[in-house]
Amino acid sequence: MYDVSYRRAGTVPGAVETFSQGDDPKYVAGGQTLIPTMKARLAAPSELVDVSRIEDLIGICEDGDRVIVGASTTHAAVHADPLLGRLIPGLAALAGNIGDPMVRHRGTMGGSVVNNDPSADYPAALLALGATVRTDRRDVAADDFFVDMFETDLEEDELITAIAFPVPKRATYAKFPNPASRYAMVGVMVAELADGSIRVAVTGAGSSGVFRWREAETALAATMDAAALDGLSVDADEMLEDLHGSGEYRAHLVGVMAKRAVNALS
Numbered sequence: 001m002y003d004v005s006y007r008r009a010g011t012v013p014g015a016v017e018t019f020s021q022g023d024d025p026k027y028v029a030g031g032q033t034l035i036p037t038m039k040a041r042l043a044a045p046s047e048l049v050d051v052s053r054i055e056d057l058i059g060i061c062e063d064g065d066r067v068i069v070g071a072s073t074t075h076a077a078v079h080a081d082p083l084l085g086r087l088i089p090g091l092a093a094l095a096g097n098i099g100d101p102m103v104r105h106r107g108t109m110g111g112s113v114v115n116n117d118p119s120a121d122y123p124a125a126l127l128a129l130g131a132t133v134r135t136d137r138r139d140v141a142a143d144d145f146f147v148d149m150f151e152t153d154l155e156e157d158e159l160i161t162a163i164a165f166p167v168p169k170r171a172t173y174a175k176f177p178n179p180a181s182r183y184a185m186v187g188v189m190v191a192e193l194a195d196g197s198i199r200v201a202v203t204g205a206g207s208s209g210v211f212r213w214r215e216a217e218t219a220l221a222a223t224m225d226a227a228a229l230d231g232l233s234v235d236a237d238e239m240l241e242d243l244h245g246s247g248e249y250r251a252h253l254v255g256v257m258a259k260r261a262v263n264a265l266s
């Protein structure tokens, strides 16, 4: 490792202030993505500002018709939370299938969302549920937040403080995990929102990262049945191609996972 300074922030204003004084700073939360990236010399920040212990960023609460998840809440806490388990069980279940126990107990929702890995699970949940990303300076709709793989609308110095999820009527997530990494080869969340609208979001497959499958949304809005997806498919040319699977394979999996998600809705 090369020299890097480390500061643990105790408050949001303190984190923002420390960050603003750095030469080439980065926030760190669970470190599950950033630290390996630094070890591989793919990132070399001069200062790390640790936001994982800021109390205002940790925890889950109800606010009217929304559930608010603090940015530094770990995947394990999301999975085990009774409020989420009651109001958005599909999201709690999704968190319980991220990576392995160490990743779930260290990794955070904020870190995952910022990273916007094309195979990460949470981006599909944010898009399907119509969530809002809250930062130290503004609110951004998930539809506007995810720009491209590993790219978001966030400014370099912007700190995510929470994610606000409108409580849906029902929502489920179906994931086909990569057997080695546990990341999604394809993951699909299907949600029926409180206003009755249907949203379908796909992760793991798109060459530009997470996306909404609008054709499936229209079909399911007409008939909420897996059979409504028969004959529909995403464009294989717009899917990721890598050693784990071809575009055709991923396009096929999108249809299979979407049907599984619909069948699991209750």
Ligand SMILES: Cc1cc2nc3c(=O)[nH]c(=O)nc-3n(C[C@H](O)[C@H](O)[C@H](O)COP(=O)(O)OP(=O)(O)OC[C@H]3O[C@@H](n4cnc5c(N)ncnc54)[C@H](O)[C@@H]3O)c2cc1C
Pocket (backbone or CB within 6 Å): 026, 027, 028, 029, 030, 031, 032, 033, 034, 035, 051, 071, 072, 097, 098, 099, 100, 103, 106, 107, 108, 109, 110, 111, 112, 114, 115, 117, 119, 120, 121, 122, 158, 159, 160, 161, 181, 182, 183, 184
């Ligand atoms: C073996 C392994 C398996 C995994 N499997 C999965 C999987 O199945 N599904 C899945 O979705 N993910 C998986 N992950 C990724 C995991 O979920 C990470 O925890 C997540 O990507 C990053 O969260 P973190 O808190 O560790 O972020 P960090 O690594 O600390 O940070 C990641 C990025 O976010 C920034 N950041 C962190 N918090 C904030 C904030 N509040 N505001 C602004 N910027 C911030 C950092 O500067 C950095 O750029 C896996 C990781 C590993 C190592």
